[in-house]
Amino acid sequence: MELFQTILDILVSAAFWTAVLRIATPYILGTLGELLCERAGVLNLGIEGIMTMGAMAGWMAVYQGADLWTGVLVAALCGGLMGLLHATLTVPLGLSQHVAGIGVTLLGTSLSYFVYRLVLPQASTPPTIEPFQPLALPGALAQTPMTYMALILVAVVAYVLYRTPVGLAVRMVGENPAAAEAQGLSVTAVRIGAVVAGSALMALAGAFLTLSAFNAFFFNMVNGRGWICIALVVFASWRPGKALLGAVLFAAFDALQLRLQQVAGGVLPYQLFLMMPYLLSILALVLVARRASYPRALMIPYRKGER
């Protein structure tokens, strides 16, 4: 009963919801990015490495004297480049999307650490920058500009996918590339474009960590967030609106466990609390994803003129 009261107190506090939106931001951006790739039929397991790359590149640009928004742009460009690598391997070359994606993750992660060490060989305590500050708004609205950007991007991606010719083309190549080809579209071009744009969004998720949530880059800071995004895409049934819902739900579990740790930390080992959001995500996934209708051509390379 007491625990219930505690949870209730947490849920009605503004500080809790401020934290939820902050924690949710990288999940929103990462899930949108993965969703875009998968809607075009390309699984992008490079997400973890691309997020690390975005976190490092954005931070490094700012540390070298660029302003924060330039840092955001640099991160997006680096993500786009990594996306181009993944797209080249998987679309025109038609390699296994699993293998290429894991390769991109390994490359992105190692390359980020390597560049960081190359530029800052001596740093033992990570150097810091001046990050984005929360806007002076009341309650849970006091977020950094990148969080607002993420929320706007949900609407933008949804609009593009469902209301524009290019969005229809993306959905078509993910459902039936042969049909898209027969309608005169270039499957290769549409898929590459979607993967590059999606990867840029993933890099923004990484950049949020170093430019907004924290003020430094350190190893393992992405910490599996990319993999969570992959699960969230399934949870969202490949829909941007539900991706937002999933990201906020996951963040709420995470914020809740942090607070419960503080309240009940003496009673239970803290690892149990750490497990909570993941367990609840798996549960939600099992309930929701059973009737998910995935893009039919997901993970199937398209080769023109094959019989």
Add this chain to the structure above:
Amino acid sequence: MTSPPIVLRLSGITKRFGPLVANDSISLTLHKGEVLALLGENGAGKTTLMNILFGHYVADEGTIEAFGQPLPPGSPRAALAAGIGMVHQHFTLADNLSVLDNIAVGTESLWRPRSDRAAAKAKLLDLARRFGLEVRPDALVGDLSVGERQRAEILKALYRDARVLILDEPTAVLTPQESASLFDTLRLLTADGLAVVFISHKMNEVFAASDTVAVLRGGRLVATRRTAETDREELAELMVGRALKPPTPTPLEPGEPVLTLTGVTVASGHGRPLLDGVDLTVRRRQIVGIAGVSGNGQTALAELVSGLIHPDSGTMALKGEAAGNASPAEMVRRGVARIPEDRHAAGLVGAMAVWENLIAERYHDPAFQRFGLIRRGAARAYAEEVIKAFDVRCPGPDARTQLLSGGNMQKLILGRTLAHGPDLILASQPTRGLDVGAVSYVHGRLLEARAAGAGVLVISEDLDEILALADGIAVAYHGRLTPVLPHGRVSVRQLGLLMAGHWEILPEIVDAA
């Protein structure tokens, strides 16, 4: 009277796939308002030629002119822009998108900030009205019937202002009535000045719908005729290259039942059951044909008789003994021979050798194994015998199965299933995708097995095949099965109505019989 202008001119088209010459210097012309039938056996190069025309493939030699302009090779986009539309045999529609989305995709500049759906819908409905192609623009393609999908495909081409329409085996998936309505549409289209090429290997369609017929054999154009000036015999001979005598069944007195289904229902887990109260008896020396449009329970029926699925209620008996829960291996042991629907997926393992495939159902037989080790010598010798007996054209028992042609794969399956004198033969789509020569071989073998005392259950979407083989015909619709109607007492028109679900005519047929 001057002849109408030429809209399409193919000159010297040659296409090779490795050592295979799929098209050998083919030249064709198509006139405004003309329906050209492209007739030929499977593998004659009809589809390849049309895929070159539409830009899916690039020809090795030759040129194409559309409306007097050269057509750039290898670009469906250029073909569409030149007014050429194609309805593929395997529809190119995305199931999860609406009809309107499928039709409109790629027709607007990709960089328009907003799709003009209202205008697209208006244009679509206008076309649908003009050409009598009923369509639901907002329905998901996945929810449409096969006939509706084909109409959506035709509208897709018309939406692009196609002046030349290519139809690849358009009637393969339709009931006779739907085919007739398709031919009506074609007449409206040609009256409007379109030119149509349709690919077919069915003689009666050529006479029903075409003005001109071009016959392809082995990649070459062997003849072009005015349809009105030729006849079936001539075309058949041109197509096959020799006079062909189809095997004819001799009347036989059916024996005791080998397969008996009584009230068999198989649930599907959602919605309508896969099989719904099916009664069926197949006797020795009898061929029972199951007719129906695909997706009406035929696959479930085949899986049931194979032992892959089991009845939820009702009973199945083999030679009078219950077999409702028998495994596939047990069904084989009890005398069921199976020719599966999809020989690539369920019939043969392409990456394995011919001899391995031949003993796949009997590898545990002491003839082929001792102490758990395969007796390769015995298996290979057996394979040699079957290859000879069933005229399988292959380099030998060690050849990779996937290198065989479709007809030879089917002979291999026939050899595996028929070599042991089975009691019941389950033949699902036994001649799908085979050429006329191979079809007549398979039919001949099935008739021989019937004469030897086996009961044969033929499940086929090809009504001509059912009519050529069956002693009795049952029609599948929505998982239900009509009683077995004696061949000769039921007309093609009646079968078509039954296939479309008009079972109210059943009493009159049964009474007449």
